[in-house]
Amino acid sequence: MRSSSSTAAAATISTTNKGVNPVIAFEHKRDAYGFAVRPQHMQRYREYANIYKEEEEERSDRWNDFLERQAESAQLPVNGRPSEEGKETSHAAEDGDSELKKGTESDDLCERKSGSDNLSENDTEEEKVQSAPEKKVHRIQIWTEIRPSLRAIEDMISVRVKKKGILSKDEQKTSQGKPLTPTEDARSPKGASEEDSDDEFYDAERSDPVQDSPTSGSGSTRTGGGADDAAPTESLFPWKEELEVLVRGGVPMALRGELWQAFVGVRARRVENYYQDLLANETSCGNNTEQQSLQSDSKGSTTESIDGPEKWKGQIEKDLPRTFPGHPALDDDGRNALRRLLTAYARHNPSVGYCQAMNFFAAFLLLLMPEENAFWTLMGIIDDYFDGYYSEEMIESQVDQLVFEELVRERFPKLVNHLDYLGVQVAWVTGPWFLSIFMNMLPWESVLRVWDVLLYEGNRVMLFRTALALMELYGPALVTTKDAGDAVTLLQSLAGSTFDSSQLVLTACMGYQNVNEKRLHDLREKHRSAVIAAVEERSKGLQAWRDSQGLASKLYNFKQDPKSMIMETNKTKANGDLSHSESGSTNSDEVLISLTGDVDTGAVPDLQEQVVWLKVELCRLLEEKRSAILRSEELETALMEMVKQDNRRQLSARVEQLEQEVAELRMALSEKQEQENAMLQVLMRVEQDQRVTEDARRFAEQDAAAQRYAVQVLQEKYEEATASLAEMEKRVVMAESMLEATLQYQSGQSKVQPSPRSSHPDSSARSNQEPQQEIPARKISILSRPFGLGWRDRNKGKPGNVDGSNDGKPSNEGQNTEIQQKDTNDKETNGKDTNEKELNGKDTDDKGTNDIEGQHKE
């Protein structure tokens, strides 16, 4: 379709070779899409450029695969298409695929764009163009169907678009201020422009039911059909989930323009010739802009009241060079296309007209697709996705900010607390994000990825998710900032360096799935009334202010025009109350009359005007007073709130402190307990030890007692033994003396006469034994001398010996010495004998005398 005006079309889209716009003084570094990269981000962009390239290759493979499978499955059901069309489809599908492969080879958008233009359209469209080349010399017709391989996706979306269209149409019945829908508007030009050959072509090509709605009359007749179509959506498109994953992974650059059109549902929205007719309006009103401006110039200040899209002209004109300045594709032709696009939209939807930001969107779309396609895409985005966003009061935009703030408050309470503390409103930064749909706020790759998902989903959910993801990514850094300026600067610059587009999109899509359209819808409902009320109040207040100011300025002019005298009177009036002003006005009247009769006539209505003004002033003052009271109340509540908040903060701080102390104390306590336990253990051990030693002591004592007892027993025995010894000694002495006496008697008898035995006084028993012992007595006598001497000696030293020692050793020794003296050979045996004698002393006691006597006798 680029046909007759192919030069313009090609220029719009494929202006790679042309140099940089000469007007541009500064040349920035540009990325692969031709957009300027800020110098501070250049380094990071370079780092990511390769990653982007790899990602791009990967995703174009995946999309290729997906679309091939798509095409295969599409072959099976014929869909009731005309055979002619089916042929074309397969032909173009091949074309598209080869294109896609080709596209991935080069990074540059513009190059690729030109490539696709050359490849796909030339053969398929030349014939149609030929049929009506002359008729459309002045028409700018730039329209391309998207490649048929994407048709399935388009069909899926068009169900959604149609549903929405029906909904909005229903709404329209109640409210008249809505933008005119192309479907209705187009019917009249349809009939009128029958000669246009393009109609037939497109009508033939439209085979799916969606396209019937514009051709078969008013769309509302299909209300029932819409409901029917909605149900089988899921079953008809089993690959929907796969597609969603693919979209989140990014759309390949070669397909982006066409896929976006499919997502927005351009084909379902499009009405033949609508765009051309919008543009044609201009030429009928005034042939060129210059002339028109001159016309309005001559009218002077009334130009401001010009209605319709023409009032946007100036603003559009101003913004044309201010849209991506220096972008290589936006040369004069590109900017002309941009102008047409924006103007057409302003005419299409006068309730929105032209809003700054649309210039960026439009230019951006023009880089990706032909002009009319861009128009329908833009229309879809602004009228549908962003309905109420860019209109005069921007109500939906404000509502969204409140909704977003609530979401952030819920998700990141710590961050919001910090920002509150710094006095930063989230909306300060996120407002521009939302309004620009992140354009110029994020690196381009990220913008494109966000748009991919946003356009696919068909609502503004992705805006919220992306913004939340950014808050998640940069919240921790923001919390460290110390003042409002730093926080805003940091957030701006961090967002501007979000080069990791995959991370951003995945965080947004995966992390915030509970932020969905339904939830947003509910939240919007909740906040909308407040926004509308605020807007109304503000506009009312401003209106009142402006009205009074208007009068005041009139007065101002008035006082400048006549004379300075009146100015004074005016001033006095402005100060005082009504009565005062009246006197003033009479004064001024007098002055005026006295000055000139000419002014007189003019002064009376002026004075009336002044009275009116004063009344207005009074009203205004009353109004002000009321609003002041309201404000004071507001302030009071705000103060209370602040105090409460402050208290809460203090309390929470205190609680925190106390909790910390408690924790510390608990720690100390547990430590103490541990120590106590240890001490107890030690004590127990000590006790045990003590018990053991006590036992040992007791045993020792017992031992000692036993030993003492033994000693005592021994001593007793020893004493007994010594006593018996002493007795035996006595007896020995006695026996000795008796023996001596006997010996003396015997010797006396043997010398003289043996004396009679009966004469012995001491014992008769001995005397009885004497005759028997006569012979051994001689022997004893020989031995007795030394023996007898020993015993006498021993008796002399005896008392000292017994006292000195308890045991019998000394006595043994003593005995031994004695025995040594007696017989050195029998030393040991004798010792033993004496010991035995001592131990058995008791037993021997009784017989002692006899034994000794017997020993002695032996």
Place this chain on the structure above:
Amino acid sequence: MCCVPQVLLGDVGTGKSSLVLRFVRGQFVEFQESTIGAAFFSQTLAVDDATVKFEIWDTAGQERYHSLAPMYYRGAAAAIIVYDITNLVISTNVKLGNKALKLWDSLNIPATFLSSCSDFCASFERAKRWIEELKAQGNSDMVMALAGNKADLLDSKNVETEEAKTYAQENGLFFVETSAKTSSNVNNIFYEIAKRIPRVQPSQNPAGMVLMDRSAEQTARASCCSY
């Protein structure tokens, strides 16, 4: 250091962003991208023996973005209202009818620009409205400056300058003609604002503040001159 939250207001294409960029980065481009919503900049300036940190919100000029402006100007301690002096000249000269045509030639204004003035949106009128709104709804002791930008395009000695001057005087603002392109008076205007910012902030709060904004302003003020 003293933080001055500041806002720039004015009609579309009067050069608000260019003024800020000249002040903050010392740059100028012939075609500055249109501002969507608002953009934030900060810059410090030594005034006398103090350092002043400007926290500047550069707002979008289009009329409908008006509804967002209160968010930015409510907490501001200073405002620069910018108008385009060439615009003013044209709007006044239009009243003269055909004579205007000759004047345009002498002004050396690009043709596209002329057509862009088709509606003569009269940025000066818009500036007046901003001033009125700030007086009505803004911070009561806000320091306001009126900047007639694009002075490089015109001979500054013309009648219209007088009109702006008197208007500024009557409304208690100070008036400067600036040029972001040649950077004339750009630093000056910020310097003047810094000098006029009251050093000892009054404890009384301005009327008409809702809670959020007041706290915003308070923190801004609390930080002022306190460190």
